[in-house]
Amino acid sequence: MTDAPDDDRTSFADLGLRPELLRALSGLGYEEPTPIQREAIVPLTEGRDLLGQAATGTGKTAAFALPVLERLAQVEKRGDAPFALVLVPTRELAVQVSEAVHRYGRELGARVLPIYGGQPIGRQLRVLERGVDVVVATPGRAVDHLGRGTLNLEDLQVVVLDEADEMLDMGFAEDLDTILAETPKQRQTVLFSATMPPRIDKLARQHLTEPARITINQERAEPGEAPRVRQVAYVVPRAHKPAALGRVLDVEAPTAAIVFCRTRDEVDQLTETLNGRGYRAESLHGGISQEQRDRVMARLRNGTADLLVATDVAARGLDVEQLTHVVNYNVPSAPESYVHRIGRVGRAGREGVAITLAEPREHGMLKTIERVTKQRITMEKVPTVADLRARRLELTRAALHESLLEDELEGFRVVVESLSDEFDVMEVALAAVKLAHEASGAAADEEEIPEVAHRSDRSRGGVAGSDGQRRERRVRPPTAGMTRLFVGAGRSSGIRPQDIVGAIAGEARLQGRDIGAIEITDRFSLVEVPESSAQHVITALRGATMKGRKVTVRRERDAQR
Incomplete structure (x- = not known):
């Protein structure tokens, strides 16, 4: 088992990828491989089985997609049956992975098809009949096609199990066994999982042969640098949790957030409470139809909803680019669940916030999560009315x-x-x-929400103190190396995060990944850009329009003098 080396000099070309893939990566703005990509691409290109532990947002998709495409390009004559099968837990992840493989393999003419429930099966049947190179499927729909005889896996060369622990959590163990039994014994098998409980080890021993083993530890901040995901917790009596959540959300002002609850009833009740308090909240759980789910996700992505209140199962595999905050309305019952949840923010170099509301009796579970994840969860006091x-x-x-x-x-x-x-x-x-x-x-x-005394008030510096100190901490400085710009338009003008990113990327030629945290209020917005590019962005946006109107753009500190 290996940990990723600290090697900033490795390039994609060093990994032996063909020119078509290198051009695709360059066009997408990829400059250098992530740790999981540096470690996984070479053994996968060589055809080895691989068992990888890596959290969401570490670049797993490219880590397995690029070797699949590299090997596919070496096939002299492609048949109609798929060369590779990627199994994922949810339809959202199926679409995301399919789109990524298509972008990487465009020059190679790779034929990619996502198959999942909730989509008319007729189109899937027609595409499968014409021929496809890579199928990205949810287990249930893959089994459905196998039963119909419309998914031929006899010539399959590669199987990828992505987010395997989530597929097992969702009850797909038998489906995975059924699918793998239909594949050739000489196939290459790749398994990625954010956590490695015993059942994942058992799955690997059953289906992988002498795999390369890779563990990518979650990135830790450099000394003096703020962590990518700021993890905080508030100890709150149960009766005051809805008010405490509203108070925290008001102070944090997330661009978009997911609030995790334990049960469907709790999701529905909290959604109603939040909407009654003036938030734009949507619920997501197993009791809603696929059509409703699609509408909810569309509203979250286009900015007409700010909060998604969801159960764990309903939120599996969700990837919302503008997500800035994850809230645990209850302390997760297992550290693995906590890891999955907070992995949805702080992705692609962006800053994220993970918030947990703990009842006094749940304080011990927070300690367990800290111990298992080896990450500090800062205990703070609920914001006061002041x-x-x-x-x-x-x-x-x-x-x-x-x-x-x-x-x-x-x-x-x-x-x-x-x-x-x-x-x-x-x-x-x-x-x-x-x-x-x-x-x-x-x-x-x-x-006023009653304060609950807890031991960490005495043991952890920085959480106790005057109201003024707490307010100062919550007005956070920009991320290291970044400058916050003031944009004179906000929600009342219809401004969304993608409008700001699009304007900066289009006018100032910055890559989307270079743009940091975005906060949008009713009348104005704040956006982080690299300090070295701040003046260039201000100059480039002078005279530019957002939503049909010219906007003022300046450094935030200019607006606060």
């Missing part, structure tokens, strides 16, 4: 500042002049700020 008011006033002040800078206020001068005959100008300004603050929906929740 914290929340300060945050909302901060947003109101920034919105007013932007309005003053836009210089489109002349039409309102007559109102101020007429009122100033009767009132002091400061009083007029205070009344205007009050109206703007209330119009933003910023009526503060007056309920």
Whole structure:
């Protein structure tokens, strides 16, 4: 078993990939392989079986897709039957992997087909009949096609089990055995899993032959550098958890978040509560249809929903690019579940936040998770009413500042002049700020959430202290090496994260992966860009439009002077 070497000099060309694949990677903006890719590509290209442990977001898809395509290109005459089969736990992951393989193998003419439940089977049958090179399938639909005789695996060369632990958790063990029994014994078998419980080891011993073993440890921050996923927990009495969640979400202001619950009923109740508090929340659990699920995911991806409240099973394999926060409404019952959940943020170099609401009796489980994952979960106190008011006033002040800078206020001068005959100008300004603050929906929740004493108040520095210290910590500095820019448009203008990324990528020629955390409020947005490119981005966006209007772009600190 090997850990990834710290070798920043390795390139994709060093891994022996053919020019067509190198050109595809360059066109997609890939500069150098990730640790899992550095370790896996060579043995897989050589045809070896492989057992890999790597979390979501480490680059697993390219780690197995590129060798599959490299080996496929060496086949002199392709038949109609698939060369490779990739098995994944969910339809969302099937689509994601299929799209990636198609992008990598475009120049090679690779024929790729995702097959999964909820999609009309007629199209799948027609494509399979015409011939396909790589099939990406969920186990249930693959078994369905095998039963129909429409999926021929006799000539299969490669089988990939991606996120194998999740497939076993979802009850696909028998389906996997059925599928693998239909494949040639001389096939290459690849198994990736985020965790390695005994049942995964058993699966590997049954179906892999002398595999290369690779473990990619989760990246740790350099000394003095903020961790990619900031992990925090709040100890909250059960009766106050909905209010505490709302308070934390108000302070964190996520672009998009998944809130994990244990049961369907809890998902439905919490979704209703959050919508009643003014959030745009959608529920996702096993009781909704595939059509409803597709609509929910579309709303989350296009920005018409901010929060997804889901059970673990319903959220398997979800990959939402703009996701910034994961919330455990309850402490997960197993460390493996915690690892899966937080792996959905902090991907592709972006910063993410994992939040856990723990009841007092669940505090011991948090300690167990820390011990098993070898990662620190910082205990914090639930924001107070004063914290929340300060945050909302901060947003109101920034919105007013932007309005003053836009210089489109002349039409309102007559109102101020007429009122100033009767009132002091400061009083007029205070009344205007009050109206703007209330119009933003910023009526503060007056309920104070009782503080629960826990041992970590004494043992961990940085969580206890004055209200002012807590507020200062939550207004986080930009990620190391990044600068936060102020964009004078927000939700009220229809601005979404993809609009900001598209404008910067299109006008300033930055790659999407270079753009950091994005926060969108009603009137303005904040976006992190590399410090070295900040002035270039500001200059490039001067005169550019977002959603049909010109916007002001400047360094955030300029807006706070």
